[in-house]
Amino acid sequence: MKRLLFTFSFVFLASYGMAQETLSLGQCLKMGIERNLNLKTYEGNVLKGKHNISENRSRLLPQINIGAALNDNFDPPVSVTDGSAYGKPYNVTNTLQYNASASVQLQMPLYSQTARTALNIAKTLDVLNTLSYAKAKEDLIVQISKMYYLAQNTEEQIGIIKDNIKRLEELRDITQAFHDNDMALSVDVKRVNVNLENLSVQYDNAKAMLTQQYNMLKYVIDYPADKAIAVEKANIQQIDMAALTGLDENLSELQLLRTQQTLAEQQKKLAKDGYLPTVAISGNWTYTAFTDKFKNWFHSGESNHWYRSDGIGLSVRVPVFDGFEKRSKIRKAQVDIDNAKLAYENTMKGMQTQYANAVNDLANNQRNFSKQRDNYLLAEDVYKVTSDRYREGIASMTEVLQDEMSMSDAQNNYLTAHYNYQVSNLTLLKLTGQLDKLLKP
Structure with missing residues (x-):
């Protein structure tokens, strides 16, 4: 009976492990683009714009x-x-x-010049819908990438906590052996147990956080909620840096503002066309x-x-006289044109500032990442030396725990620096129009 239960448990766990799918960043992005429900709304607006063009074109055809x-x-x-x-x-x-x-x-x-201008406006609205979809797609790529990087970071953090727990358990066994042989105080055993308990709490918190991150990622890419997923292991030693080619002026956000200005100009022309005969x-x-x-x-x-x-x-x-209605429409349209020009100029300067800051952030985060990596490796070496000295009875438990805490802080700082480095690089990929690189397998 026990053998049967063991076999059943083994098969269940094996099937659960096989059911978990490991997704690359490119796979998550493609799933999100194909399945995201919010993005599908923008797709519907694009299709609606096509029908709107046909509707306005019909006004120029025989009835x-x-x-x-x-x-x-x-x-x-x-x-x-x-x-x-x-x-x-x-x-x-x-x-x-x-x-x-x-x-x-x-x-x-x-x-009928008004009907022709209305058709041109419908075509411009179709372009706006297409650009809105493109911008929503870019925003979705950035959102999914940040979630993916954060999940990778949490996975690495969990792995480091598990290694630290393993090291402390070995240290606890050594300390317990020292205490049994009257070579260490009982308070030293308690100190190790306290640190182990803290690490256990950190581990549970990190696992709960990772579950939430995966749930959010599954929601964004419209992945079945009852299926388990995992992200690929992060290559912390390497990041594909964005080419610093300057701000891409053909970004969807900027094209949207330019098209909105065109739309305002067409609205003004439509009001002027009201003076023409039909x-x-x-x-x-x-x-x-x-x-x-x-x-x-x-x-x-x-x-x-x-x-x-x-x-x-x-x-x-x-048309002879309409109570100055068309004149008011023309003046309102001119205000919209002026506002659209100001919005474009303001956004352009803001994005140029974002690009300059992103370049600075990338360089700064790159330096921090390199320094934190060296600091992390140094803290590991220091802890190893102190741990060896403790085994030899030279170093005290206080020194070991202090170095272990310093190493843990260095590890967390290292992972945080890596995540910040990824995010700043992601910002530059967006501002330079290179987000498509992330879609490659």
Whole structure:
């Protein structure tokens, strides 16, 4: 029975381990781009913009309508005309009770500058939707990358804590042996146990934090919540640095602002186009029939004879005065143009400042990373020497624990410096338009 339970537990744990999928940063980014629910909203807006263009284009195309009508004038109207030709003052004509009609009508604008400008505005809005999607995609790449780097950092932290726990457990066993042989005080054993307990708490906190980070990462990339994932082990010794090519002026954010300025200019032109005349052509092909009794529709004769009426027309509309409505629209549009120019200039200067600061941060974080790595390696060597001396009975427990604490601080500082280095490099990748590098496997 015990063997059966052991076999079942082994198979369960093995299947759980196999179910966990290790994802690279490139895989997470591709999943996020394909599945992220918020990004899909932007995709829907892009598709909506395409339909909006078709809707505005239809206003420049012919409009054809077919109509039919049947009227029962149960109290028929009369027509009164001059009857002097008949020796009467008035000539009264009674209309028939029933009439029917069938028609085909055609309408088509020959010249409408407002409709053409509206179509151009729809195309500009489509460009805005596309750029908004591109910017949302860039922001998503940065968000996922930061989450991925943070999970890697936490994984490394957990690994270091486990190593420290292992070292302290060995130190505790040695100290306990010294105490059993009256070579160490009981307080020394307690000191080691206190440090072990602190490390155990750090380990539990780091594991809980890592679980939350993975849950958030799964949410952003729309990964099944009931499946386990893991990130690749971080290569702490190497970071692919961004090429310092200067601020990319074709970033989606800057293109968005330039396109918004174009849109404001088109809105102003649309208001001005309201002063221009519009020309349209219309035509109709109609058949009409009249009768005094409904049953006559089903018999041949004059009472249900269909009379054809065809025609074509040309209409011109010239706006003269609208109470200064168009003038107000033009002035409002000019304010939007000025604001769009200011927004672009302000954002451009802000991003240039961000780039300069990002370059400075990268250099500073690179120096800090290098120094913290050297400090970490030095702290490890110091702890190793002190630990060996303690085993030989030369160093005290206080010295060992102090060096162990210094080494732990150096380890945390090293990991923090590495994460800051990654984030500053990520910022430069975005500002220089090199985020696509992260998508490569």
